Amino acid sequence: MITIAERHQQIINRLQQEGKVNVADLCADMDVSSVTIRKDLKLLEDKGLLFRTHGGATLHNPYTVDRSVNEKEKIQSTEKMxxxxxxxxxxQPNDSILIASGTTVLALAKSIQPKGALTVITSALNVSQELIQRPEIEVIQLGGLLRKSSSSVTGPYAESILADFSFSKLFLGVDGIDLEFGLTTTNVMEAHLNRQMIKVSQKTIVLADSTKFGRRGFGRICGFEDIxxxxxxxxxxxxxxxxxxxMGTKVTIV
Structure with a gap:
């Protein structure tokens, strides 16, 4: 039987290779009980070497916190552009699209060079401010409760307006992408609005830099079957x- 030090090293090696580990897999690989593995994970977490999750562990803290849009805009700025x-x-020419909130979708707004007419409906004030400078783009700003940290609106009024439209594409920003939990944001009301956006869009495209992967926000938006x-x-x-x-989700790497 391998020693506790050897088990710990194997766990850390797996984490460095795969980003996360599963209790059941570790039990099978090392031929020890789940109680033993859970004790190992707790000891390693106490040393600051990993973060325990439901059924396993990860190298990085999986829970994200709410940050202001000004702070988030400085993170991974090149990747976002x-x-x-x-x-x-x-x-496409004469497209009608829906843009949610977030700094990565703001990068989209800054990059748009319309081919013909373009109609954009958005919940984000900063997206509207960016696009209003373009005479060839018709901008419709959703109304509702203003969420200051994201410079966007949420709530039932914004959701009710969406019922009158149909969009070819939704460009969605998220705070977390977790293979088990799905796509999340730090605000429950925003998560609910995002779900309504998905319902009225023919195609949902998520824009997210790599720091969002392996993380979870408080409010779940959807699973990958909707993306x-x-x-x-x-x-x-x-x-x-x-x-x-x-799982059937197309991934484009830039």
Whole structure:
């Protein structure tokens, strides 16, 4: 039987290779009980070497916190602009699209070069402010309760307006992408509005930099069955990309 030090090293090695570990898999690989593995994970967490999750552990803290849009805009700014530029290439002449909130979808707004007329409905004030400068783009701003940290609106009024429209594409920003829990945001009301946006859109495209993967926000938006495509950067681990593609989600790396 392997020693406790050897078990701990194996756990850390697996985490470094795969980003997360599962209790059941570790039990089978090391031929020990789940009680033993859970004790190992707790000891390693106490040392600051991992974060325990439901049924396993991960290298990074899976829970994200709410930050202001000004703070988030400075994080992964180059990657976000590349993601936004790739998303802008998906627009068609005379498109009608829906843009949710977030700094990565703001990068999309900055990259849009319309081919013909374009109609954009958005919950984000900063997206509207960016697009209002373009005479060829018709902008419809959703109304509702203003969420200051994200510079966007939420609530039943915004949701009721959406019922009158149909969109070819929704460009959605998220705070967390977890292979088990799905897509999340830090605000429950925003999560609910995002679900309504998905319902009225023919195609949902998530724009998220690699720091959003392996994280969970407080409010769950949806599972991957509701997502058609994710555009992200090359920082996403290969095993995550393969898992997403196996679930039928197209992944575009910029």
């Amino acid at each position: 590349l993601i936004g530029a790739a998303a802008a290439k998906l627009l 058609d495509q994710i555009i992200t950067d090359k920082g996403v681990p290969d095993y995550v990309v393969k898992a997403l593609e196996a």
